[in-house]
Amino acid sequence: MSGPNTDFDPVEVTPLSAAEVERMRDEALAAVEAAVDLPALKAVRTAHAGDRSPLALANREIGALPPQARKEAGQRVGQARGALTQALAARQEVLEVEHEERMLVEEVVDVTLPWDRSPRGARHPITTMSEKIADVFVAMGWEVAEGPVVEAEWLNFDALNLGADHPARTMQDTFWTEPADHGLVLRTQTSPVQARTMLTRRPPIYVVCPGRVFRTDEYDATHSPMFHQVEGLVVDRGITMAHLRGSLDHMLQSLFGEGITTRFRPSYFPFTEPSAEMDMVCFVCRGTGAAEQGGTCRTCRGEGWIELGGCGIVNPRVLTACGVDPDLYSGFAFGFGIDRMVMFRHGAEDLRDLFEADVRFTLPFGSEV
Template sequence: MSGPNKDYDPVEVTPLKADEVERMRDEALAAVSGASDLEALKRVRLEHAGDRSPLALANREIGALPPQARKEAGQRVGQARGVIGQAIAERQAALEVEHEERMLAEETVDVSLPTTRRRRGSRHPLTLQSELIADLFVAMGYEIAEGPVVEAEWLNFDALNLGPDHPARTMQDTFWTEPADHHVVLRTQTSPVQARAMLTRNPPIYVVCPGRVFRTDEYDATHSPMFHQVEGLVVDEGITMAHLKGTLDHFASQLFGDGIDTRFRPSYFPFTEPSAEVDVRCFVCRGSGAGEGGDSCRTCRGEGWIEWGGCGVVNPRVLVSCGVDPDVYSGFAFGMGIDRSFMFRHNLEDLRPLFEGDVRFAAAFGSEI
């Protein structure tokens, strides 16, 4: 029996020759060493260690060798690829350290230096709107009157001619405090301030009362359990609806622009008689009802008027309750939502941003302090 034949004629595969493998290895190491940044090293890795690199292609040629030659060629190529991989890893670590050091040097911020980039605060837009309205009436000779938000039931209802069975007294509209026999509520309007003014001042009385009020409404785009009102009260001799109309026309023109007036629609309020709903002429379409391109005005929805508030001549019963002689004095009262007026002025469709405390909203509408 003959033994194995160790004499063979190896197939010449140029990429697998020792000198050729060394050349490819040295070329790759030089490229790795010459990579100046991480992006350049990434390109070197693809070129000399990727699937289409010279050594990777050479490795595929091992199958063309006789079995006796494959081991030696495989070790030679594998060692070369291992050296290149280690060189790439070491170079990447060094370049990452250099990159971090360069970033620290180039992007260093001296936090001890003075800066003007500090964000400044701003006053809430509803505060500014309330003060604007107050300034308008002070210029007309009115005084600003204030009162507590937690109010006696008598001042919130009885003094304003809202009898014990009036629907507004129920839990549907009013927040009552406990215990119930104390008869204390969160005020549902700023009208109790008017009652306090008549109880503590002698006519003539010219006051305006801005402030927060509370009702058990759902919180949505047009309702809130807490909102803001401004109410005005005049008690003097010879006061009529004509004085009321002139006052509200001036108020509307100062708040919404020159030429904006009001109209009255008959209505009912327990504390005024006669009473009226107040509409303000649309300050966008100026009452025409027409918008751009022939469409209806988006602000007033084509009607030319926007519902604004309520008003009327003070009911004599209210004057008597507050100690004012209705045979000598008469008066008028009105009330509008400050939040609603703000939405009109700035064309807002959702009042919730007014109460959610986003400083970006306040900065957009408020003024810096």
């Protein structure tokens, strides 16, 4: 077996020659200096300092040399790789600073640009109107009462003195759930909330009840099978029509300004006796029926009054059905449509605009409070 080749000349291994190592080093340093950005520097790092780079391959050749030749070759390649590593680190630092400076210029946010590229939303006018009305009564010491939209037939009709033969109980006006013998309906008014309140509380009772109601109406410019009502109920000792009139006047003046008054026209409702239709003086023409520029007021159509809804003294039969002694207590109740109030307050002419979820309709109302 032959011994080690002590006469082996490492200079004959081309990748390890001084001239070749110097060439590879200079080529790598030039590439580092020529890198104009971080991605380019990353490519240079892979090409000249990676596992398959010329200097890395030359470093692998050192193991094939005899022991006495490895030290000099190792120093030569190690110095070249060290110089490359320092150059890469220095260039990395410079390019990172340049990158950050470029980001501050190119990615700056101009706060003066238009903000409506993604249109902002708006609270629905029915929501704001419901809250306005509730706030008026809460400020008077009343409470807000709520109830389910799927209601028992007894609470929706019988407790409110609407007998079994009342036309409102037919399929022409009421949505009945299946099976029909379960006696459940989509409430046709928010009055069941009043019945629930009287059944669960002892007088005095002062509540306002806003919410959705359902009737089998056609969907057109003035009708909808789903709409919104607000009702008020007071049950206490000595309640009269004067208390009802004063409460409504205060509510309307809070919503439409000073000088707004109401008038009552005799009417009939099964759950109130006596009953009245309530009108408010037109908040635009103030009862004159004329527009400022001449002609007829468009809001009230020249009548000077706007119809709101029904009201009256709670029928003693309703008090009895809900467990309230009519000999000790009396009360008043009123109700009107929130959708209709929104329409004439804001000049909307088509009821369907309130339910189409079109942001172009709701956006002008903004975040009204």
